[in-house]
Structure formats: structure tokens, C-alpha cells
Amino acid sequence: MATSANPTRDDFEALLNEQLGGAGDEGFEGRVVKGTVTAVENGFAVIDVGLKSEGRVELKEFMRGEDEHGLQVGSEVEVYVDRVENADGEAMLSRDRARREAAWDKLESEFGEGKRVEGRIFGRVKGGFTVDLDGAVAFLPGSQVDIRPVRDVTPLMEQPQPFQILKMDRRRGNIVVSRRAVLEETRAEQRSELINDLAENQVIDGVVKNITDYGAFVDLGGIDGLLHVTDMSYKRVNHPSEVIEIGQTVTVQIIRINAETQRISLGMKQLESDPWDGVSAKYPVGMKLTGTVTNITEYGAFVELEPGIEGLVHVSEMSWTKKNVHPGKIVSTSQEVEVMVLEVDSEKRRISLGLKQAQRNPWEEFAEKHPVGTEVEGEVKNATEFGLFIGLDGDVDGMVHMSDIAWGISGEDALALHRKGEQVKAVVLDVDTDKERISLGMKQLEKGAPSAEGADVSSMRRGQTVTVTVLEVRDGGLEVQVGEDGATGFIKRSDLGRDRDEQRTDRFQPGQKVDAMVTGFDRSKKPNFSIKARQIAEEKEAVQQFGSSDSGASLGDILGEALKKND
Numbered sequence: 001m002a003t004s005a006n007p008t009r010d011d012f013e014a015l016l017n018e019q020l021g022g023a024g025d026e027g028f029e030g031r032v033v034k035g036t037v038t039a040v041e042n043g044f045a046v047i048d049v050g051l052k053s054e055g056r057v058e059l060k061e062f063m064r065g066e067d068e069h070g071l072q073v074g075s076e077v078e079v080y081v082d083r084v085e086n087a088d089g090e091a092m093l094s095r096d097r098a099r100r101e102a103a104w105d106k107l108e109s110e111f112g113e114g115k116r117v118e119g120r121i122f123g124r125v126k127g128g129f130t131v132d133l134d135g136a137v138a139f140l141p142g143s144q145v146d147i148r149p150v151r152d153v154t155p156l157m158e159q160p161q162p163f164q165i166l167k168m169d170r171r172r173g174n175i176v177v178s179r180r181a182v183l184e185e186t187r188a189e190q191r192s193e194l195i196n197d198l199a200e201n202q203v204i205d206g207v208v209k210n211i212t213d214y215g216a217f218v219d220l221g222g223i224d225g226l227l228h229v230t231d232m233s234y235k236r237v238n239h240p241s242e243v244i245e246i247g248q249t250v251t252v253q254i255i256r257i258n259a260e261t262q263r264i265s266l267g268m269k270q271l272e273s274d275p276w277d278g279v280s281a282k283y284p285v286g287m288k289l290t291g292t293v294t295n296i297t298e299y300g301a302f303v304e305l306e307p308g309i310e311g312l313v314h315v316s317e318m319s320w321t322k323k324n325v326h327p328g329k330i331v332s333t334s335q336e337v338e339v340m341v342l343e344v345d346s347e348k349r350r351i352s353l354g355l356k357q358a359q360r361n362p363w364e365e366f367a368e369k370h371p372v373g374t375e376v377e378g379e380v381k382n383a384t385e386f387g388l389f390i391g392l393d394g395d396v397d398g399m400v401h402m403s404d405i406a407w408g409i410s411g412e413d414a415l416a417l418h419r420k421g422e423q424v425k426a427v428v429l430d431v432d433t434d435k436e437r438i439s440l441g442m443k444q445l446e447k448g449a450p451s452a453e454g455a456d457v458s459s460m461r462r463g464q465t466v467t468v469t470v471l472e473v474r475d476g477g478l479e480v481q482v483g484e485d486g487a488t489g490f491i492k493r494s495d496l497g498r499d500r501d502e503q504r505t506d507r508f509q510p511g512q513k514v515d516a517m518v519t520g521f522d523r524s525k526k527p528n529f530s531i532k533a534r535q536i537a538e539e540k541e542a543v544q545q546f547g548s549s550d551s552g553a554s555l556g557d558i559l560g561e562a563l564k565k566n567d
Contacts, residue, residue, distance in 0.1 A: 032098045037075040045071050047079060047093055055079070055093035078102070099135030104170055107136055116162040116182055121153065129153065131163060131177055138163070138175035147183050191262050194223040198264070202254045203271065208244050216240050218252060218266055225264035227252060234269050234276075234308025236294050243268075275308035280344045283309075283351060287341045288358050293331050301327045303339055303353055311351030313339060320356045320363075320436075321395045331355070362394040366438065367431040369393070375445065380422045386411075388418055390426060390440060398438035400426055403474065403490075407443045411474060414443075460487070460518050460527055465534050470512045473505050480516070480529060487527055491516055495530035502531075 035049035044056040057079060062071055071077070080097035110117050121140065123130040128141040140163070145153060156179075164181040168174065198204070198220070206218035206225065215228040227250075232243045244250060252266040283289070283305065291303035291311070300314040318330050331337055340357040344350075370376060370393075378390040378398070387401045402411030405418070418424065426440035460466070460482075468480035468489070477492040495516075496503045508514070516529035517537060 032078055032080050032101050034076055035079055035093070037071050037073055037077065039073060040071055045077075047077065049079065049081065049093065051081075053090050055081075055090055057093050100137075103133055103135035107133060107165065107168065107175065108170065111165045111168055116164055117177070118160055119163050119177065120160055121157050124153075133163070133175065133177070136175060138165075138168075138177045140177050140179065144178035144180045147180055147187070188262070191223050194221065195257060195259070195262060195264070198223075198254055198257060200254050200257055203251060204254065205249055205251050206266075208246050208248045208250060211240050211244070211246060213239065216244055218250060220264070223262075223264065225252070225254070225266040227266040227268065231255065231265075231267035231269055234272060234274070236302070236304065236310060269308075275306065276346060276349055279309065279351070280346050283341050283344055285341050285343065288338060289341070290336055290338050291353075293333055293335045293337060296328050296331065296333060298326065301331050301355075303337060305351070309351070311339070311341070311353040313337075313353045313355045317342065317352075317354040317356055320359070320361060361433060362396045363431060363433040363436050363438070366392065366394050366396055367433060370428050370431070372428050372430060374428045375425060376428060376440070377423065377425045380418055380420050380424060383415060383418065383420055385415075388415070388424075390424060392438065396436075396438060398426065398428070398440040400424075400440045400442050403476075403479065404429070404439075404441035404443055407446060407472070410472075462518055462520055463537070464518045465515055465537075466518060466529075467513055467515055468529060470508050470510050470514065472510060473508050475505065477505065478508055480514075482527075489527040489529050491529045491531060495519075495532045498532050498535050 033049050035047040035055075037045050038048050038054060039046040040059070043059050045059055045062065046054050046056055048054045059071065062077070078098045079093040080101060081093060107117060117133055119131040119133040119138065121129050122132050125139070128139055129145070131138040131140050144166075145156070150156075161179065162182050163177040163179055164185075166176045166178050166181070168176070204220055206220045208216050209219045209224060210217045213229075215226055215232075217224045218227050227240075227244075229237050229240050232240060237243055250268065251271065252268055253270045254264060255267045255270065256265040258264075289305060291305045293301050294304045294310060295302040298315075300312050300318070302310045302312055304310050313327075313331075315325075315327050318327055319325070322330060337355060338358040339353040339355055341351065342354045342357065343352040376390075376392055376398070378392045380388050381391045381397055382389040387399050388405065389397045389399055392398050402415055405411065405414035424442060425445060426442045427444045428438065429441045429444070430439040431437075432439075466482050468482050468491075470478050471481050471488065472479035475493070477490055477496065479488065479490055481488045493503055493505060496505065496507070514531060515534055516531050517534040519528050519530045519533055521527050
């Protein structure tokens with residue numbers, strides 16, 4: 001069909017119908033079509049899109065921000081046909097809807113390709129902001145505005161800037177965008193470029209941006225590095241603020257660069273001379289010196305010997321006499337103490353120190369001042385089921401065994417005679433410096449009491465059989481004495497006889513005389529006796545004199561012959 005140079009309205013409508021598949025006027029609804037402005041009046045633009053009637057669109061829909069609409073008669077525009085005809089017989093058109101539809105088409109394409117989109121933040125809503133993406137409205141969550149929390153978003157409002165689409169749903173008309181993702185990506189690109197210009201062991205200046213309990217973040221010119229508190233100084237640093245402050249320019253050395261995580265570790269102490277060089281020669285084992293307590297823990301105390309050199313005094317090396325006590329009850333922070341070097345490990349940067357080793361062993365000192373036989377006085381610190389603990393000079397304790405408290409009564413009854421806090425006198429029986437024990441006796445000070453001290457034991461020898469008198473019967477054995485005023489000793493329960501029945505202490509009573517063999521002497525020259533050892537020795541002698549049991553004679557026959565000979 002031929003057309004004239006100036007097509008009529010019918011011709012234009014026929015062409016549109018041909019494009020829309022011959023759907024008639026109804027085919028326009030829900031579509032974006034091109035139209036021509038026929039008039040601009042009373043705040044509206046009258047637009048002809050080839051329908052039976054023209055439609056009107058408010059001029060503000062054509063305005064972008066403060067810009068003019070720029071429309072005049074004859075201008076071609078794209079509009080969205082909402083309805084072909086309303087109650088007034090006009091076509092219902094929308095420029096905003098047309099812009100949104102075009103924007104959605106473009107955004108879906110860019111979202112699929114992972115591209116950034118440009119938009120403007122234009123409003124606030126609950127939980128975030130609204131963004132105009134060239135006609136489509138998107139939601140910007142508050143957490144996605146910036147890498148760090150932003151208190152005032154006003155400077156960002158109505159400013160064209162890039163966003164990343166996180167998700168979109170055209171059917172529901174939902175779009176979620178992020179400005180933070182764009183910043184992080186840009187920052188990562190910048191970090192990669194900056195990291196390429198840095199190298200490990202490089203010395204560089206930076207500015208302290210932030211301080212935490214564990215270190216400080218230093219800006220190296222667009223990229224941050226972590227200066228850990230342990231790398232600030234060789235000396236102990238309790239908090240980074242003791243060494244640096246925010247805004248301070250510091251010279252640091254790059255210790256490590258992690259290309260994968262783009263993390264940079266920095267150090268300041270690495271630029272100083274290492275005080276641990278030659279420390280073994282400087283602090284030989286056994287050396288005594290003075291240091292300052294810098295830190296106290298449950299397992300000991302750290303003592304600074306010089307800036308950057310600390311040693312540990314383990315809780316077991318803090319005091320000779322105070323056992324199982326928290327180190328904080330022995331020393332205090334900033335206190336000057338004298339210590340001894342016990343061990344040096346240069347590789348592990350460890351020095352073991354002793355606090356008690358810098359002082360004399362109190363048991364050795366006590367033994368020098370109070371030899372065996374010395375009379376001492378002290379307070380009953382504790383009473384146990386087996387004896388009394390007495391506080392002595394030098395902050396040491398001595399123990400009076402229940403058998404050495406009093407003569408003539410049982411150990412339990414003797415313990416009941418004394419109480420905690422009582423002042424008592426005793427004599428030193430033995431001092432074992434290796435085992436840190438002091439043995440005391442109280443009954444040895446009683447007047448007229450038999451005593452091993454002063455008794456003549458020079459004539460006694462190990463293996464000798466003597467007659468002893470039972471002085472006291474105890475559960476654990478017998479307290480006995482040689483002769484009328486001879487040395488006193490003890491026969492343990494297990495030495496009362498060879499058979500179990502003979503080892504009963506109730507077979508004996510005070511004043512009873514028995515024959516026993518001298519088996520040895522304790523540290524105070526007090527003899528030990530054994531009836532069992534005497535019996536074994538007599539049996540052996542009888543076998544030697546009268547033949548062996550292999551001859552056919554029984555052991556009873558052999559012993560019988562021995563007894564007859566003795567009679």
C-alpha cells in the first residue's frame with residue numbers, strides 16, 4: 001500500500017498496529033511506546049502515541065533533579081501506556097513508569113554481567129536508604145553504606161556514585177544494592193598495587209591510626225599494617241599506649257606480608273639492637289644480681305634484669321619456707337629483688353631465676369646455730385595425729401614426734417597435753433638439711449628422765465645382745481632402756497618376734513626385762529633394738545653348733561640340744 005509523504009493519523013495507527021501484531025489499541029497497554037508532544041500547557045505535556053485520544057503527563061515526570069523538562073511541541077518521548085482510555089476518554093501515560101521499565105531492562109543485563117551501576121541516594125527508610133538507579137528505586141541497607149559505620153550520610157545524598165547490585169526481583173519490584181562492596185573492591189585493588197611496592201624487611205614510616213589492647217594499626221600510605229604489642233619493644237609493654245599514640249609518625253620494619261590475606265605485620269623492636277645477644281656470657285649460672293618485678297602470675301613472677309631481658313622466678317623457687325603460696329603474697333610489682341641465675345636458654349629467650357637461692361638455706365643456717373642437743377623454744381604451730389610442729393628461728397618448723405613429747409604416757413595422751421599457740425621448749429634431736437626436716441624432743445628435757453644423751457653407748461656395738469627394760473608400751477613398739485641408767489632405745493613392733501603372734505605389743509608391760517640385739521644407731525646416737533634379730537641369730541648359731549636340719553635331726557632337736565648345753 002502506497003503512503004503519502006505526510007502520513008495521516010490513520011496511516012500512523014496502521015503502522016503501530018502492524019508493529020504490535022495487529023492487536024489494536026488494547027495492544028498498547030503495558031508497553032513502552034514512542035509518542036510526540038503536541039502541546040505543553042498547565043504543567044502537563046500532551047502526547048500523541050497514535051491512539052484514538054491523546055494522553056497527558058505531568059511535566060515533573062520529565063524533570064531530573066533541578067533540571068528543566070526541556071520539552072516543546074514536536075519532541076519525541078518514550079512513555080508507558082497504562083490504559084488506552086480512562087473515564088475522560090484520555091490515554092493514561094507515564095514517563096516515570098517508562099523510565100523504570102527501561103531501567104529494569106538495563107539493570108537486569110548489568111546484574112547478570114556483574115557490572116557496577118550508577119545511582120543517587122535520595123531518601124531514608126527504616127534500616128537504610130533509597131537509591132534512584134535511573135528510574136528504578138533500590139534499597140541500600142545501612143550496613144552497606146561504607147566499610148566503617150557512617151554517622152552522617154548527608155554528604156552522600158544526591159551524589160552520583162557507583163553501586164553493586166546484591167539481588168533483584170522484577171516481579172516484586174525489589175532491588176538491593178551495596179556501596180560498601182564497591183569500596184571494598186576498590187580498596188582491595190589499591191591494596192594489591194601498594195603491596196606490590198612493599199617488601200619484607202623494608203623500613204618505612206607510617207602514621208598510627210588506631211590503638212587496641214593487642215597492638216596498633218599503622219597507615220603506610222593507603223594500606224594498614226599491624227604493629228603487635230610484642231614487636232614494639234624488647235622490654236615488657238603492658239599496653240601499646242605506653243609506647244605510641246594515635247597520630248604519631250613511627251618508623252617500622254615490615255616483618256611479614258601475606259599476599260593471600262593482604263595482611264602486613266610490622267615491628268619496631270627489630271630496628272633496635274637485640275639485648276639477648278651474648279646473654280649466656282653476661283648472665284652465667286649461679287650469678288646473683290638485682291632485678292625489678294614486672295609481672296606476677298599464678299606460676300611465678302617475671303623479673304627484669306635490664307631493659308628487654310626478663311627472667312622467670314617459678315613459684316617453686318620463690319621461698320624456702322612458704323610452700324603452695326601465691327607469688328603475689330611473696331613479692332609485689334615494681335619491687336626490687338635479689339635473684340640467682342639458675343638456667344639460660346638463649347634460643348628460646350628464657351632465663352630461669354631463683355629467689356630463694358639468693359638467700360641462705362634456713363635449715364643449714366639453723367643447723368649451724370643449733371647443733372644436736374641444743375635447747376630451743378617456739379610456738380606450737382600445728383598439732384597432727386603423729387606429733388607437734390613448732391615454729392623456730394629462721395621461719396622454719398621443727399617436729400616433735402608423739403613418742404618424744406612425754407615419758408610414761410601414750411603418744412595420744414601426750415598430744416592431748418598441748419594446744420596450738422602454746423609456747424614450749426624442746427631439744428634438737430636431728431637436722432636433715434636435704435629433706436628440710438628438724439626433729440625435736442620435749443621429754444628429753446624432763447628432770448630425772450632417762451636420756452640417750454650422756455648415756456655411755458661407746459661399749460655397745462651392732463649385733464650385740466643386751467638386756468633391756470621396757471619403759472613404755474606403744475602401738476608401734478616398745479620404748480626400752482639398757483640397765484638402770486643406760487641408753488634408751490626403741491623396738492619396733494615388727495621386731496618383737498619372728499611370728500606374727502609374737503609381734504603383739506600387749507604381750508609386754510612396763511618394767512619387764514627382755515633380751516634384744518643392737519641393730520644400729522640413729523643420728524642422735526640413740527640405739528635401735530630387735531628381739532626378732534636376736535632370735536634369728538641364735539637359731540643360726542644353734543644350727544652351726546649342732547648340725548644342720550639335713551642330717552635328719554629336726555630344728556626343734558637342734559635347738560633343744562642348744563638349750564641343754566646352755567643350762
